[in-house]
Amino acid sequence: DTGVSQDPRHKITKRGQNVTFRCDPISEHNRLYWYRQTLGQGPEFLTYFQNEAQLEKSRLLSDRFSAERPKGSFSTLEIQRTEQGDSAMYLCASSQGGSSYNSPLHFGNGTRLTVT
């Protein structure tokens, strides 16, 4: 179990630029989640995938955000035309499949985005 890995750990970008983050889940996990966390708040749900299918997306997620999970393995989260309000920690998590709704989430250590 090598854990969930995220890349990069830190990203500084200028307002208006596009950024892309990568998440590699635990290999046998077929569910993958993206969360966003700002200082002093709990993680906020963005979206999740079952294999390559994006099954749910937060209504709070602007259309500048897009996530993909080609082939049901790694996932990318892209933010277009970044704004200062996008500055946050972006967390990825994965969980095992099957019929259980209670499979624990395994989180990576996140990508910290700073928009200047």
Place this chain on the structure above:
Amino acid sequence: DAKTTQPNSMESNEEEPVHLPCNHSTISGTDYIHWYRQLPSQGPEYVIHGLTSNVNNRMASLAIAEDRKSSTLILHRATLRDAAVYYCILKSSGTYKYIFGTGTRLKVLA
């Protein structure tokens, strides 16, 4: 999604038990109670979950009230490494989505 209420912060002395409360008065019959914790500069990690009966694992114990409107996470012997934000989450059946609140920040005093 059903809501949970937790104290913003708590303090405990090292090597003493810690009881972290969570109120969830609107819990439905099929909602599971999950606990995660987040250490500084890390992603959250799973602690424990349960439905009705009390649960124990190597990290903690979960005590669930008989009416299920509240629960308590018990750390039997707090260490400095247990200083973290602890999140109590109600997990609905029929969705794989976990909704986090703002949690309880636990400070452990040496």
